[in-house]
Amino acid sequence: MSAEPRGDGVTGFPFDAPRDGSWKLTLPCTRAEADALAGDLPTLALLDPPPTLMTSEPDPDAPDAWRLDAYFEAEPDAASIRLIRDLVPSAAGTAPALEHVPEEDWVTLSQEGLAPIHAGRFWVHTPQHGADDAPAGSVRFAIAAGRAFGTGHHETTAGCLAMLDRLRRAGHHYGNIADVGTGTGLLAFAARSLWPSARIVASDIDPVSIEVTVENAAANAVPVGRARTAIELVVAAGLDHPRLKARAPYDLLIANILAGPLVELAPVFARALAPGGTLILAGLLQTQAEAVATAYRRQGLRLAEDARFGDWPTLRLVKRAARPARGRARKGVAVGMGSWSTDGAI
Structure with missing residues (x-):
C-alpha cells in the first residue's frame, strides 16, 4: 500500500465507512x-x-x-x-x-480540518473547500480525503511537494520520472506540472490507490495512459513490474513510503536511477533518517539535502556519476555510464 505514515499530526487517514456509520x-x-x-x-x-x-x-x-x-x-x-x-x-x-x-456525518468529518496545504508553488485542497483561497500563480490540485494515502495534508507529502518545487526553481530538469507508492497520484501530478515534457510513471502496491489516482487525475485534468505526455499507472510492489523495468533508468525517482521498505529497496532504486539522477525519499521519522541515508550511501548515492516539513524529513539523494571507462569509445557511444538490464532482479 502506498505510504504516508499512520498517526497524521494534521488530519489522519479517513476510510470508507460502512453503511451504518x-x-x-x-x-x-x-x-x-x-x-x-x-x-x-x-x-x-x-x-x-x-x-x-x-x-x-x-x-x-x-x-x-x-x-x-x-x-x-x-x-x-x-x-x-x-x-x-x-x-x-x-x-x-x-x-x-x-x-x-453516523454515515451521513462521515464525509463532513473526513473533510473537517482539511485546510488547504501550501507547499512551494502548490496549493492542495479538497474538492469541497479551499479552491478560491489559492494564492495568485499557484498550481492547484483538488484531492479528496478518502481511500488512499497522499492527500497532501501529511507533512511527508507536503515535504515532497516543497522539494520538487525547489528543484524546479533551482533549474533542475528531468525527462524520465517515477513516483513509487503514489497513493492519490498527487506527487506524480506535481512532477508533471513542473516538467510537462517528461515521461512519468506512477506505481502503487495497492490497486485501490491506482483507482483513486485515476479518479483524481480526471478531477484535475491530468491525462493518464501510455501517451507521451500522460502519466502511466502501474500496480506493483516497488519496481517489480515489466513496465517499470523497461522505462528505467530514471533521472528522478520519488518514493514517499515507509522507512523499512525504503531501506529494503535501496539496491533496487539505486540500480534503476541513472548516474547523476535524483532520488527523493519521504515517509520516515527523523529518528530513521540516518539509517535510510546510510542504506543508500552503500549503493553509491550521496545525501544532498535533509529537509523538514514540520517534523518529518524529506531526503534528497543523488547517484554519483560513473567514472569514464579507460580506452577509446566509439563515436556517439558513451562509455562507462552503465546500463539498466531488465534481466536484473528488482
Whole structure:
C-alpha cells in the first residue's frame, strides 16, 4: 500500500465507512506516543478489520497534549478497546470516549480540518473547500480525503511537494520520472506540472490507490495512459513490474513510503536511477533518517539535502556519476555510464 505514515499530526487517514456509520474511540496521548503510532503496528493485525488511527494536536499551546482517535467499522468490544489503550500508556486511568459516527456525518468529518496545504508553488485542497483561497500563480490540485494515502495534508507529502518545487526553481530538469507508492497520484501530478515534457510513471502496491489516482487525475485534468505526455499507472510492489523495468533508468525517482521498505529497496532504486539522477525519499521519522541515508550511501548515492516539513524529513539523494571507462569509445557511444538490464532482479 502506498505510504504516508499512520498517526497524521494534521488530519489522519479517513476510510470508507460502512453503511451504518462507524465508531470512534478517543484517548489522550503524548506527542512521543503519536509519533510512535506512525510506524508499523503489528498489534493492529490482531483486529479484523483493524481500526484506522488518527492523531492530532488539539491545542498548539500544549504541544505535548495530543489526541488519538481510533475509527472502527463496528462497535469495538472490551478487548479491542484494551488493545488501543495499550498503544498510549499515558492514557492509563483515563476513561476512553466511545461514540457512534453516523454515515451521513462521515464525509463532513473526513473533510473537517482539511485546510488547504501550501507547499512551494502548490496549493492542495479538497474538492469541497479551499479552491478560491489559492494564492495568485499557484498550481492547484483538488484531492479528496478518502481511500488512499497522499492527500497532501501529511507533512511527508507536503515535504515532497516543497522539494520538487525547489528543484524546479533551482533549474533542475528531468525527462524520465517515477513516483513509487503514489497513493492519490498527487506527487506524480506535481512532477508533471513542473516538467510537462517528461515521461512519468506512477506505481502503487495497492490497486485501490491506482483507482483513486485515476479518479483524481480526471478531477484535475491530468491525462493518464501510455501517451507521451500522460502519466502511466502501474500496480506493483516497488519496481517489480515489466513496465517499470523497461522505462528505467530514471533521472528522478520519488518514493514517499515507509522507512523499512525504503531501506529494503535501496539496491533496487539505486540500480534503476541513472548516474547523476535524483532520488527523493519521504515517509520516515527523523529518528530513521540516518539509517535510510546510510542504506543508500552503500549503493553509491550521496545525501544532498535533509529537509523538514514540520517534523518529518524529506531526503534528497543523488547517484554519483560513473567514472569514464579507460580506452577509446566509439563515436556517439558513451562509455562507462552503465546500463539498466531488465534481466536484473528488482
